[in-house]
Amino acid sequence: MKQFVLLVSLICLFFACQSPARRAEALIDAADSLSGIAPDSALWLICSIDPDTLPTERLRARHALVHSMILDKCFIDLQDDSLILPAVEYFAEHGSNRERMQTYYYWARIAENAQQFTLSSERFLMAEHFLGDDTLDRYAALIARCLGDAYSLEYDFVPAVRHYRRSLDLFRALGEQVNMLRMYEYLATTYRMMGDYDGFDSIYAEVWPQAVDFDDKEMLLKLSNLKAGNDFFRGIDPRKIIDRLYATYALYHDGSVPENDYPFLALAYGELGNADSTRFFLKEIDAINFPFTLSQQTGLLYLHEQMLKLEGDMAQLINLSDYSTLISTPCLSGVNCGEVGYS
Structure with missing residues (x-):
């Protein structure tokens, strides 16, 4: 932090005799440069600039863009586009293609945070358009990933896979191993959701040794969970799946x-008719204070139904079945409730 304060002090001292516009531009450029290596420090610096005091429309637009970018890199999810609008309005007419690309990307991220996915997709596509032929650019990998997310949310899996693969290839070419592993995870999840079990196994076989080499325990646990679900729906003996899961937990x-x-x-213990273990994990789930989605709630209701069947409690089963029918009605319109609740 001391080095950062010294850097800002030197910048301010160097431009003390310059015009207000030049001093402001230097501070915005410094915040932009810091954003990749020290986003918290960059945020402190950009917030020290009052945009209302900036003397030109271009500086106000650049401040808006850099501020929005830094917030995104600090994982502060804006859902209102008032901050970035000066950049949108100015760069649409006066900006370079790169400025337009960045503006549309961060404008799309705001719509995505607000769960306005149709709007975010349109803006990501515009960002991709202004990126042009500069394919070995980190933004190209990010845009492809975000478009894959948008298609996946619409259960349009074929274009989702296409965009995830493009993002994977770009992150690999850029040498970003962590993001590359994450794209493998997204691909594996998508293949599971679309019921392409062979496709999933192909991705799993490719990424598992890489995750082991990288010692990414979180990734290995996620892949293990996905593999268990994939094998279960392929009809493999649940006992073998459970044994493999516990071996992974041990490691x-x-x-x-x-x-x-x-x-x-x-689910697996219920399939095996093991009422005690099924009841244990259902109680553990019920104890988790987590806002489950509608499809997850539907999956959990199914598990409770299976438990009551194992216990032969027909009175409670009838009441639960009535509630399950009511809550699962939205799933009839295309939501893949059958698998979302289990992984």
């Missing part, structure tokens, strides 16, 4: 069961 989670695996284990 990568100190032997304890991750919370994300509770639903699957309840």
Whole structure:
């Protein structure tokens, strides 16, 4: 932090005799440069500039763009586009293609944060358009990933896979191994959701040894969960799946069961007719104070139904079945409730 304060002091001292516009431009450029290596420091610097005091429309637009970019890099999710609008309005007419590309990208991220996915897709496509032929650009990988997310949310899996693969290839070419592994995870999840079990196994076989080499325990646990669900729906013996899961926990989670695996284990033990283990994991799920989505709630209701059937409690089963029908009605319009609740 001391080095950062010294840097800002030197910048201010160097431009003390310059015009207000030149001093402001230097500070905005410094914040932009810092954003990639020290986004928290960059945020402090950009917030020290009052945009209302900036003397030109271009500086106000650049401040708006850099401020929006830094907030995104600090994982501060804007849902209102009032901050970035000066950049949108100015760069649409006067900006370079790169300025337009960046503006549309961060404008799209704001719509995405607000769950306005149709709008975010349109803006990501505009960002991709202004990126042009500069394919070995980190923004190209980010845009492809975001478009894959948008298609996946619409359950349009073929273009989602296409964009995720493009993002994977770009992150690999850029040498960003962490992001490359994440794209493998997105691809594996998408293949699971679309029921392409062979496609999933192909991705799993490719990424598992890389995650082991990188010692990414979180990724290995996620892949293990996805593999368990994939094998379960292929009809593989649940006992073998459960044994493999516990072997993974021993290696990568100190032997304890991750919370994300509770639903699957309840399902697998229920399939085996093991009422005690099924009941145990259902109680563990119920104890988690987590805002489950509608499809996850539907999946959990299914698990509770299976538990009541194992216990032969027909009175409670009838009441639960009535509620399950009511809550699962939205799933009839295309939501893949059958698998979302289990991984």
